[in-house]
Amino acid sequence: MSKIQVLDPITIDKIAAGEVIERPASVVKELVENAIDAGATAVVVEIKDGGISFMRITDNGCGIDREDVRSAFLRHSTSKIRSVDDLLHIGSLGFRGEALSSISAVAQVELITKTKDQTFGTLYRIAGGKEETLEDTGAPDGTTFIIRQLFYNTPARRKFLKTPMTEASHVGDLMTRLALSHPHISFQFINNGQSKLHTSGNGKLKDVIYHIYGREIASNLLQAEYDTPGLKITGFLGKPIISRGNRNFENYYVNGRYARNSIISRAIEDAYKDFTMQHKYPFVVLHIEIDGEHVDVNVHPTKMELRFNNQQEVYNAIYSAVDQGLHEKELIPHVEMPEPKPAVQSTPESKPAVRSTPESKPAVRS
Numbered sequence: 570m571s572k573i574q575v576l577d578p579i580t581i582d583k584i585a586a587g588e589v590i591e592r593p594a595s596v597v598k599e600l601v602e603n604a605i606d607a608g609a610t611a612v613v614v615e616i617k618d619g620g621i622s623f624m625r626i627t628d629n630g631c632g633i634d635r636e637d638v639r640s641a642f643l644r645h646s647t648s649k650i651r652s653v654d655d656l657l658h659i660g661s662l663g664f665r666g667e668a669l670s671s672i673s674a675v676a677q678v679e680l681i682t683k684t685k686d687q688t689f690g691t692l693y694r695i696a697g698g699k700e701e702t703l704e705d706t707g708a709p710d711g712t713t714f715i716i717r718q719l720f721y722n723t724p725a726r727r728k729f730l731k732t733p734m735t736e737a738s739h740v741g742d743l744m745t746r747l748a749l750s751h752p753h754i755s756f757q758f759i760n761n762g763q764s765k766l767h768t769s770g771n772g773k774l775k776d777v778i779y780h781i782y783g784r785e786i787a788s789n790l791l792q793a794e795y796d797t798p799g800l801k802i803t804g805f806l807g808k809p810i811i812s813r814g815n816r817n818f819e820n821y822y823v824n825g826r827y828a829r830n831s832i833i834s835r836a837i838e839d840a841y842k843d844f845t846m847q848h849k850y851p852f853v854v855l856h857i858e859i860d861g862e863h864v865d866v867n868v869h870p871t872k873m874e875l876r877f878n879n880q881q882e883v884y885n886a887i888y889s890a891v892d893q894g895l896h897e898k899e900l901i902p903h904v905e906m907p908e909p910k911p912a913v914q915s916t917p918e919s920k921p922a923v924r925s926t927p928e929s930k931p932a933v934r935s
Protein backbone atom coordinates (compact mmCIF):
# COMPACT_ATOMS: atom_id res chain seq x y z
CA MET A 570 0.00 0.00 0.00
CA SER A 571 1.26 3.46 -0.78
CA LYS A 572 0.95 6.38 1.58
CA ILE A 573 -2.46 7.85 2.25
CA GLN A 574 -2.83 11.38 0.87
CA VAL A 575 -5.62 13.90 0.83
CA LEU A 576 -6.61 14.58 -2.78
CA ASP A 577 -5.96 18.04 -4.12
CA PRO A 578 -9.02 20.23 -4.80
CA ILE A 579 -8.79 19.96 -8.59
CA THR A 580 -8.83 16.16 -8.44
CA ILE A 581 -11.72 16.25 -5.98
CA ASP A 582 -13.68 18.50 -8.34
CA LYS A 583 -12.94 16.26 -11.30
CA ILE A 584 -14.29 13.27 -9.40
CA ALA A 585 -17.33 15.19 -8.18
CA ALA A 586 -17.93 16.40 -11.72
CA GLY A 587 -18.45 12.79 -12.77
CA GLU A 588 -21.60 12.64 -10.68
CA VAL A 589 -23.17 15.76 -12.09
CA ILE A 590 -21.75 16.04 -15.59
CA GLU A 591 -22.11 12.97 -17.72
CA ARG A 592 -22.58 14.46 -21.16
CA PRO A 593 -23.29 17.76 -22.95
CA ALA A 594 -26.98 17.56 -22.03
CA SER A 595 -26.06 17.57 -18.33
CA VAL A 596 -24.13 20.80 -18.78
CA VAL A 597 -27.02 22.40 -20.65
CA LYS A 598 -29.44 21.22 -17.96
CA GLU A 599 -27.44 22.76 -15.13
CA LEU A 600 -26.86 26.04 -16.95
CA VAL A 601 -30.44 26.45 -18.14
CA GLU A 602 -31.73 25.66 -14.65
CA ASN A 603 -29.42 28.37 -13.33
CA ALA A 604 -30.87 30.75 -15.92
CA ILE A 605 -34.41 29.90 -14.81
CA ASP A 606 -33.44 30.37 -11.17
CA ALA A 607 -31.98 33.75 -12.18
CA GLY A 608 -35.41 34.87 -13.33
CA ALA A 609 -34.70 34.75 -17.07
CA THR A 610 -37.66 35.13 -19.43
CA ALA A 611 -35.64 34.08 -22.49
CA VAL A 612 -32.93 31.44 -22.83
CA VAL A 613 -30.99 30.59 -25.97
CA VAL A 614 -28.97 27.38 -26.20
CA GLU A 615 -26.63 26.86 -29.11
CA ILE A 616 -24.49 23.76 -29.60
CA LYS A 617 -22.06 22.49 -32.19
CA ASP A 618 -20.78 18.99 -32.64
CA GLY A 619 -23.39 17.60 -30.23
CA GLY A 620 -22.18 20.10 -27.65
CA ILE A 621 -18.87 18.31 -27.26
CA SER A 622 -16.79 21.12 -28.78
CA PHE A 623 -19.14 24.06 -28.17
CA MET A 624 -22.17 25.04 -26.08
CA ARG A 625 -23.45 28.55 -25.51
CA ILE A 626 -26.22 29.29 -23.04
CA THR A 627 -27.47 32.89 -22.94
CA ASP A 628 -30.08 34.28 -20.58
CA ASN A 629 -31.61 37.63 -19.70
CA GLY A 630 -31.72 36.89 -15.98
CA CYS A 631 -30.30 38.83 -13.03
CA GLY A 632 -26.62 38.30 -13.86
CA ILE A 633 -23.81 37.67 -11.38
CA ASP A 634 -22.12 40.50 -9.46
CA ARG A 635 -18.45 40.93 -10.29
CA GLU A 636 -17.51 40.23 -6.68
CA ASP A 637 -19.47 36.95 -6.68
CA VAL A 638 -18.11 35.56 -9.94
CA ARG A 639 -15.12 33.74 -8.47
CA SER A 640 -17.01 32.23 -5.59
CA ALA A 641 -19.80 31.00 -7.86
CA PHE A 642 -17.28 28.50 -9.23
CA LEU A 643 -16.30 27.13 -5.83
CA ARG A 644 -17.71 23.79 -4.82
CA HIS A 645 -20.80 24.02 -2.59
CA SER A 646 -21.15 27.72 -3.28
CA THR A 647 -24.75 28.71 -3.84
CA SER A 648 -26.91 31.76 -3.44
CA LYS A 649 -30.02 29.61 -3.05
CA ILE A 650 -29.88 28.01 0.38
CA ARG A 651 -28.18 28.96 3.60
CA SER A 652 -28.95 25.95 5.77
CA VAL A 653 -30.45 22.47 5.72
CA ASP A 654 -33.81 23.89 6.85
CA ASP A 655 -34.08 25.79 3.60
CA LEU A 656 -34.19 22.49 1.73
CA LEU A 657 -37.78 21.98 2.84
CA HIS A 658 -38.94 25.13 1.15
CA ILE A 659 -36.66 25.19 -1.82
CA GLY A 660 -38.24 26.96 -4.76
CA SER A 661 -35.21 26.99 -7.03
CA LEU A 662 -34.10 24.21 -9.36
CA GLY A 663 -30.51 24.16 -8.13
CA PHE A 664 -29.15 24.39 -4.61
CA ARG A 665 -26.19 22.04 -4.33
CA GLY A 666 -23.72 24.59 -5.57
CA GLU A 667 -21.88 21.97 -7.59
CA ALA A 668 -22.64 22.72 -11.19
CA LEU A 669 -20.26 25.52 -12.00
CA SER A 670 -17.36 23.95 -10.11
CA SER A 671 -18.02 20.61 -11.81
CA ILE A 672 -18.33 22.04 -15.31
CA SER A 673 -15.24 24.20 -14.97
CA ALA A 674 -13.29 21.19 -13.71
CA VAL A 675 -13.81 19.26 -16.94
CA ALA A 676 -14.12 21.90 -19.67
CA GLN A 677 -12.98 25.31 -20.87
CA VAL A 678 -15.48 27.85 -19.59
CA GLU A 679 -16.07 31.45 -20.57
CA LEU A 680 -18.60 33.53 -18.66
CA ILE A 681 -19.90 36.95 -19.62
CA THR A 682 -22.31 38.41 -17.12
CA LYS A 683 -23.78 41.74 -16.07
CA THR A 684 -26.29 42.76 -13.45
CA LYS A 685 -28.66 45.67 -13.97
CA ASP A 686 -26.81 47.80 -11.43
CA GLN A 687 -23.38 47.40 -12.97
CA THR A 688 -22.11 49.58 -15.79
CA PHE A 689 -19.66 47.04 -17.09
CA GLY A 690 -20.05 43.36 -17.49
CA THR A 691 -17.53 40.78 -16.34
CA LEU A 692 -15.62 38.37 -18.51
CA TYR A 693 -14.31 35.34 -16.66
CA ARG A 694 -12.38 32.40 -18.07
CA ILE A 695 -11.65 29.22 -16.20
CA ALA A 696 -10.45 25.87 -17.56
CA GLY A 697 -9.78 22.63 -15.76
CA GLY A 698 -10.51 24.42 -12.48
CA LYS A 699 -7.82 27.08 -13.13
CA GLU A 700 -8.78 30.71 -13.42
CA GLU A 701 -7.43 32.41 -16.55
CA THR A 702 -9.08 35.84 -16.85
CA LEU A 703 -11.29 38.17 -14.85
CA GLU A 704 -11.86 41.50 -16.58
CA ASP A 705 -14.34 44.18 -17.65
CA THR A 706 -16.32 43.75 -20.80
CA GLY A 707 -19.26 45.36 -22.50
CA ALA A 708 -22.32 43.14 -22.11
CA PRO A 709 -26.09 43.24 -22.00
CA ASP A 710 -27.86 42.45 -18.71
CA GLY A 711 -27.87 38.74 -18.12
CA THR A 712 -25.47 35.86 -18.46
CA THR A 713 -23.76 33.93 -21.23
CA PHE A 714 -21.81 30.75 -20.65
CA ILE A 715 -19.63 29.29 -23.39
CA ILE A 716 -18.37 25.78 -22.74
CA ARG A 717 -15.69 24.39 -25.02
CA GLN A 718 -14.08 20.96 -25.29
CA LEU A 719 -16.03 19.02 -22.69
CA PHE A 720 -13.84 16.42 -20.92
CA TYR A 721 -10.72 17.71 -22.70
CA ASN A 722 -8.72 16.85 -19.57
CA THR A 723 -10.52 13.61 -18.69
CA PRO A 724 -10.06 11.49 -21.83
CA ALA A 725 -11.52 8.39 -20.18
CA ARG A 726 -14.81 10.18 -19.76
CA ARG A 727 -14.72 11.70 -23.20
CA LYS A 728 -14.56 8.19 -24.63
CA PHE A 729 -17.97 7.42 -23.14
CA LEU A 730 -19.64 10.12 -25.17
CA LYS A 731 -21.79 8.95 -28.06
CA THR A 732 -21.79 10.38 -31.56
CA PRO A 733 -22.46 14.13 -31.91
CA MET A 734 -25.86 13.28 -33.38
CA THR A 735 -26.87 11.23 -30.34
CA GLU A 736 -25.54 13.83 -27.91
CA ALA A 737 -27.42 16.56 -29.80
CA SER A 738 -30.63 14.57 -29.57
CA HIS A 739 -30.21 14.31 -25.79
CA VAL A 740 -29.90 18.09 -25.67
CA GLY A 741 -32.96 18.42 -27.93
CA ASP A 742 -35.04 16.17 -25.64
CA LEU A 743 -33.94 18.19 -22.66
CA MET A 744 -34.92 21.46 -24.35
CA THR A 745 -38.35 20.01 -25.12
CA ARG A 746 -38.87 19.15 -21.47
CA LEU A 747 -37.62 22.53 -20.31
CA ALA A 748 -39.98 24.32 -22.70
CA LEU A 749 -42.95 22.19 -21.56
CA SER A 750 -42.18 22.77 -17.91
CA HIS A 751 -41.77 26.55 -18.27
CA PRO A 752 -44.31 27.95 -20.74
CA HIS A 753 -43.61 31.46 -19.42
CA ILE A 754 -40.04 31.35 -20.65
CA SER A 755 -39.04 31.60 -24.29
CA PHE A 756 -36.57 28.87 -25.23
CA GLN A 757 -34.55 28.67 -28.39
CA PHE A 758 -32.38 25.71 -29.32
CA ILE A 759 -29.89 26.01 -32.17
CA ASN A 760 -27.99 22.94 -33.34
CA ASN A 761 -25.14 23.42 -35.81
CA GLY A 762 -26.54 26.77 -36.87
CA GLN A 763 -30.11 25.53 -37.35
CA SER A 764 -32.93 26.64 -35.09
CA LYS A 765 -34.65 23.48 -33.83
CA LEU A 766 -37.02 24.90 -31.26
CA HIS A 767 -38.24 28.36 -30.46
CA THR A 768 -41.10 28.86 -28.05
CA SER A 769 -42.78 32.19 -27.46
CA GLY A 770 -42.85 32.21 -23.69
CA ASN A 771 -46.45 33.48 -23.73
CA GLY A 772 -47.33 31.22 -20.81
CA LYS A 773 -49.75 29.01 -22.73
CA LEU A 774 -48.85 25.37 -22.29
CA LYS A 775 -51.06 24.37 -25.18
CA ASP A 776 -49.07 26.60 -27.54
CA VAL A 777 -45.85 24.92 -26.43
CA ILE A 778 -47.39 21.49 -27.02
CA TYR A 779 -48.55 22.57 -30.48
CA HIS A 780 -45.10 23.93 -31.27
CA ILE A 781 -43.33 20.74 -30.25
CA TYR A 782 -45.75 17.98 -31.19
CA GLY A 783 -47.82 19.55 -33.94
CA ARG A 784 -51.47 19.98 -34.80
CA GLU A 785 -52.60 16.35 -34.59
CA ILE A 786 -51.68 16.13 -30.91
CA ALA A 787 -52.60 19.68 -29.95
CA SER A 788 -56.11 19.27 -31.28
CA ASN A 789 -56.74 16.12 -29.28
CA LEU A 790 -56.20 17.35 -25.76
CA LEU A 791 -58.39 17.53 -22.71
CA GLN A 792 -57.70 19.85 -19.86
CA ALA A 793 -56.70 18.55 -16.46
CA GLU A 794 -57.30 20.64 -13.41
CA TYR A 795 -57.31 19.46 -9.85
CA ASP A 796 -56.76 21.22 -6.58
CA THR A 797 -56.53 19.70 -3.14
CA PRO A 798 -54.72 21.01 -0.07
CA GLY A 799 -50.99 20.56 -0.58
CA LEU A 800 -51.31 19.39 -4.16
CA LYS A 801 -52.32 21.06 -7.39
CA ILE A 802 -52.40 19.61 -10.89
CA THR A 803 -52.84 21.42 -14.19
CA GLY A 804 -52.08 20.47 -17.76
CA PHE A 805 -53.34 18.44 -20.66
CA LEU A 806 -54.38 14.86 -21.28
CA GLY A 807 -54.16 13.34 -24.73
CA LYS A 808 -57.39 11.76 -25.91
CA PRO A 809 -57.02 7.99 -26.11
CA ILE A 810 -56.84 8.09 -29.93
CA ILE A 811 -53.42 9.71 -29.72
CA SER A 812 -52.04 7.12 -27.32
CA ARG A 813 -48.50 6.03 -28.02
CA GLY A 814 -46.52 2.82 -28.14
CA ASN A 815 -44.16 3.81 -25.32
CA ARG A 816 -43.97 5.90 -22.17
CA ASN A 817 -41.93 8.71 -23.72
CA PHE A 818 -45.00 10.91 -24.01
CA GLU A 819 -45.91 10.76 -20.35
CA ASN A 820 -44.54 14.17 -19.46
CA TYR A 821 -44.96 15.37 -15.94
CA TYR A 822 -43.23 18.00 -13.91
CA VAL A 823 -43.15 18.16 -10.17
CA ASN A 824 -42.61 21.67 -8.82
CA GLY A 825 -41.18 22.71 -12.17
CA ARG A 826 -38.84 19.77 -12.51
CA TYR A 827 -39.08 17.02 -15.09
CA ALA A 828 -39.54 13.81 -13.14
CA ARG A 829 -39.84 10.08 -13.54
CA ASN A 830 -41.69 8.43 -10.74
CA SER A 831 -43.35 5.04 -10.63
CA ILE A 832 -46.24 6.20 -8.42
CA ILE A 833 -47.15 9.05 -10.74
CA SER A 834 -46.83 6.92 -13.87
CA ARG A 835 -48.98 4.21 -12.35
CA ALA A 836 -51.69 6.67 -11.30
CA ILE A 837 -51.81 8.12 -14.80
CA GLU A 838 -51.86 4.75 -16.54
CA ASP A 839 -54.44 3.30 -14.14
CA ALA A 840 -56.76 6.22 -14.83
CA TYR A 841 -56.39 5.67 -18.57
CA LYS A 842 -56.91 1.92 -18.29
CA ASP A 843 -60.55 1.93 -19.37
CA PHE A 844 -59.76 4.07 -22.37
CA THR A 845 -56.59 2.64 -23.89
CA MET A 846 -55.65 -0.65 -25.41
CA GLN A 847 -53.03 -2.82 -23.84
CA HIS A 848 -49.44 -1.79 -24.55
CA LYS A 849 -50.54 1.74 -25.37
CA TYR A 850 -49.42 4.64 -23.25
CA PRO A 851 -51.09 8.00 -22.85
CA PHE A 852 -49.85 11.36 -24.02
CA VAL A 853 -49.94 13.76 -21.09
CA VAL A 854 -48.29 16.98 -20.02
CA LEU A 855 -49.01 17.57 -16.36
CA HIS A 856 -47.70 20.17 -13.97
CA ILE A 857 -47.87 18.92 -10.42
CA GLU A 858 -47.29 21.32 -7.56
CA ILE A 859 -46.70 19.61 -4.24
CA ASP A 860 -45.91 21.29 -0.92
CA GLY A 861 -42.13 21.19 -0.47
CA GLU A 862 -42.49 19.26 2.79
CA HIS A 863 -43.83 16.22 0.97
CA VAL A 864 -41.15 15.83 -1.69
CA ASP A 865 -37.55 14.78 -1.37
CA VAL A 866 -35.65 16.19 -4.31
CA ASN A 867 -32.27 15.51 -2.86
CA VAL A 868 -32.19 11.84 -3.71
CA HIS A 869 -29.73 12.02 -6.56
CA PRO A 870 -27.50 14.78 -7.94
CA THR A 871 -29.34 14.84 -11.24
CA LYS A 872 -32.63 15.06 -9.31
CA MET A 873 -34.65 13.05 -11.79
CA GLU A 874 -36.04 10.70 -9.17
CA LEU A 875 -38.37 11.99 -6.52
CA ARG A 876 -39.56 10.54 -3.25
CA PHE A 877 -42.81 11.38 -1.53
CA ASN A 878 -43.65 10.92 2.11
CA ASN A 879 -47.38 10.65 1.34
CA GLN A 880 -47.38 8.29 -1.63
CA GLN A 881 -50.98 7.19 -1.36
CA GLU A 882 -52.27 10.76 -1.36
CA VAL A 883 -50.14 11.60 -4.37
CA TYR A 884 -51.43 8.52 -6.19
CA ASN A 885 -55.06 9.32 -5.36
CA ALA A 886 -54.81 12.95 -6.38
CA ILE A 887 -53.18 12.19 -9.71
CA TYR A 888 -55.57 9.35 -10.43
CA SER A 889 -58.54 11.62 -9.69
CA ALA A 890 -57.15 14.49 -11.77
CA VAL A 891 -56.70 12.26 -14.81
CA ASP A 892 -59.90 10.34 -14.24
CA GLN A 893 -61.95 13.53 -13.99
CA GLY A 894 -60.29 15.03 -17.03
CA LEU A 895 -61.02 11.94 -19.09
CA HIS A 896 -64.63 11.76 -17.99
CA GLU A 897 -65.47 15.24 -19.20
CA LYS A 898 -68.55 14.71 -21.31
CA GLU A 899 -66.95 15.38 -24.70
CA LEU A 900 -64.94 12.18 -24.45
CA ILE A 901 -67.84 9.87 -23.83
CA PRO A 902 -68.56 8.44 -27.24
CA HIS A 903 -71.77 9.80 -28.58
CA VAL A 904 -73.95 7.09 -30.00
CA GLU A 905 -77.21 7.82 -31.73
CA MET A 906 -79.79 5.64 -30.13
CA PRO A 907 -83.21 5.02 -31.44
CA GLU A 908 -85.71 6.74 -29.22
CA PRO A 909 -86.72 4.14 -26.72
CA LYS A 910 -90.37 3.72 -26.33
CA PRO A 911 -90.66 4.10 -22.64
CA ALA A 912 -93.42 2.32 -20.95
CA VAL A 913 -93.51 5.27 -18.68
CA GLN A 914 -92.88 8.86 -19.72
CA SER A 915 -89.44 10.14 -18.91
CA THR A 916 -88.43 13.75 -18.47
CA PRO A 917 -85.82 15.26 -20.84
CA GLU A 918 -83.19 15.42 -18.06
CA SER A 919 -83.45 11.74 -17.45
CA LYS A 920 -82.63 10.47 -20.92
CA PRO A 921 -80.40 7.48 -20.56
CA ALA A 922 -76.82 8.43 -21.30
CA VAL A 923 -74.53 6.00 -23.08
CA ARG A 924 -72.68 5.51 -19.86
CA SER A 925 -75.49 5.58 -17.42
CA THR A 926 -74.84 6.44 -13.86
CA PRO A 927 -77.32 5.58 -11.13
CA GLU A 928 -78.51 9.22 -11.03
CA SER A 929 -79.40 9.27 -14.72
CA LYS A 930 -81.59 6.20 -14.76
CA PRO A 931 -84.99 7.08 -16.15
CA ALA A 932 -87.13 7.99 -13.29
CA VAL A 933 -90.38 6.22 -13.03
CA ARG A 934 -93.22 8.54 -12.42
CA SER A 935 -95.82 7.19 -10.27
Ligand code: ADP
Pocket residue numbers: 599600603604607628630631632633641642646647648649663664665666667668669670712
Ligand atom coordinates in the same frame (compact mmCIF):
# COMPACT_ATOMS: atom_id res chain seq x y z
P1 ADP B 1 -26.57 26.19 -7.52
O1 ADP B 1 -27.39 26.42 -8.76
O2 ADP B 1 -26.80 24.86 -6.93
O3 ADP B 1 -26.69 27.32 -6.54
P2 ADP B 1 -24.33 26.43 -9.30
O4 ADP B 1 -22.92 25.94 -9.22
O5 ADP B 1 -25.16 25.95 -10.42
O6 ADP B 1 -25.01 26.16 -7.93
O7 ADP B 1 -24.27 28.02 -9.37
C1 ADP B 1 -23.62 28.75 -8.34
C2 ADP B 1 -24.22 30.15 -8.18
O8 ADP B 1 -23.88 30.95 -9.32
C3 ADP B 1 -25.73 30.18 -8.12
O9 ADP B 1 -26.20 29.94 -6.81
C4 ADP B 1 -26.05 31.58 -8.61
O10 ADP B 1 -25.95 32.51 -7.55
C5 ADP B 1 -24.93 31.88 -9.59
N1 ADP B 1 -25.35 31.68 -11.01
C6 ADP B 1 -25.05 30.62 -11.79
N2 ADP B 1 -25.58 30.75 -13.04
C7 ADP B 1 -26.24 31.95 -13.04
C8 ADP B 1 -27.00 32.66 -14.03
N3 ADP B 1 -27.19 32.19 -15.27
N4 ADP B 1 -27.52 33.87 -13.67
C9 ADP B 1 -27.34 34.37 -12.42
N5 ADP B 1 -26.63 33.73 -11.45
C10 ADP B 1 -26.08 32.53 -11.73
Ligand code: MG
Pocket residue numbers: 599602603662663664666668
Ligand atom coordinates in the same frame (compact mmCIF):
# COMPACT_ATOMS: atom_id res chain seq x y z
MG1 MG C 1 -27.24 25.36 -10.46
